[in-house]
Every structure is written in C-alpha cells, then in structure tokens.
Ligand SMILES: Nc1ncnc2c1ncn2[C@@H]1O[C@H](COP(=O)(O)OP(=O)(O)OP(=O)(O)O)[C@@H](O)[C@H]1O
C-alpha cells in the first residue's frame with residue numbers, strides 16, 4: 001500500500017467508553033484502505049469546553065491509508081455514526097468523536113476540514129497521547145509535538161489508565 005500517514009484523536013464519554021474506542025479501531029481496520037499502525041495508551045481526561053459532563057477516555061492512533069484527507073474524513077464520520085454518535089450539545093457528551101489531527105505533513109484548509117486540527121495545540125488530551133507516539137512528529141505551522149506539549153502545561157487533567165498493550 002502506498003501509504004499516507006495520519007494521526008487521529010479518539011474520544012468517548014458516554015456508556016462503555018473503552019468498548020466504543022476498541023470498536024472504532026476495529027471499524028477503522030476493516031476499511032480496506034486504512035490500517036491502524038500504532039495506538040497510544042488510554043487516558044482518562046477531564047472534559048474541556050462544556051464541563052458539566054462525564055470524564056472522557058481519549059487516545060491517539062496513527063493510521064496508514066491510501067485515502068486522501070476528504071475520503072478519510074468521510075470514513076471517520078461514518079464510523080462515528082455507526083457508533084451511535086448523536087450531535088447534540090457543541091463539545092457535549094458523545095459516544096465517539098474522531099478528529100483528524102495530522103495528515104502527512106500537509107496543511108488542509110476547507111470549510112469542512114482543517115488540518116492540523118484547529119484546537120489541537122490547546123488540548124492536553126490530544127498532545128499527551130500524540131507525544132507518547134512520537135514527540136518529534138511535526139505539526140505543520142508550529143513545530144514538534146513534544147514542544148507543543150511543553151507549551152501547554154496547564155489545562156485539563158490527563159491520567160493514564162491503560163498502556164497500549166492493555167486495551
Ligand atoms: N481535522 C478535522 N477532523 C475532523 N473533523 C473536522 C476537522 N476539521 C474540520 N472538521 C469538521 O468539524 C466537524 C466536527 O464537528 P463536531 O460536531 O465533531 O465538533 P466537535 O467534536 O463538537 O468539536 P471538535 O471538532 O472541536 O472536536 C465536522 O463536520 C467536520 O467537517
């Protein structure tokens with residue numbers, strides 16, 4: 001497979017959160033053009049934005065894919081829908097949220113797709129697992145993921161609950 005390399009952020013804060021995250025990985029791998037190449041540890045994180053909601057489980061995965069960014073987004077949105085995602089409150093509770101963080105070292109700026117993900121530099125729940133996978137990975141227009149994490153010391157609490165091998 002001539003592979004593009006993309007990093008995805010996965011988050012869930014409703015129902016059996018870990019089961020939703022595992023299913024998302026299975027569904028991603030079932031797409032012939034997508035291969036899950038790496039996954040981070042599983043983190044319990046305080047909700048950001050709308051704070052009157054349950055904690056999240058978050059993780060980051062690296063996928064290899066022959067899809068382009070738009071096609072990848074279509075597939076991740078379909079998986080969100082299959083996992084029962086209902087769009088209610090902005091930044092509110094959800095069974096599954098999949099965001100495209102990085103796609104190779106490309107920048108994308110379209111009405112429905114912005115890469116690097118617009119919020120990622122402020123989100124410890126994204127930067128901690130991303131830097132775990134690769135501290136040196138380049139966030140286009142910014143620099144390395146490890147530096148982004150160092151620049152973002154305050155914010156929501158992020159606790160490791162399971163290592164990559166344990167979930
Ligand atoms: N990099 C990206 N990854 C996923 N969706 C994106 C991205 N850039 C823009 N979008 C758009 O954002 C919309 C996602 O809306 P959604 O309801 O998931 O927002 P949210 O999860 O509440 O907030 P956030 O996107 O900040 O996590 C999608 O319709 C999609 O078109």
Ligand SMILES: Nc1nc2c(c(=O)[nH]1)N=C(CO)CN2
Nearest residue numbers: 011045046047048056091125
């Ligand atoms: N901790 C945490 N907070 C969030 C998350 C998330 O995945 N984790 N997703 C949100 C909507 O994109 C809003 N707030």
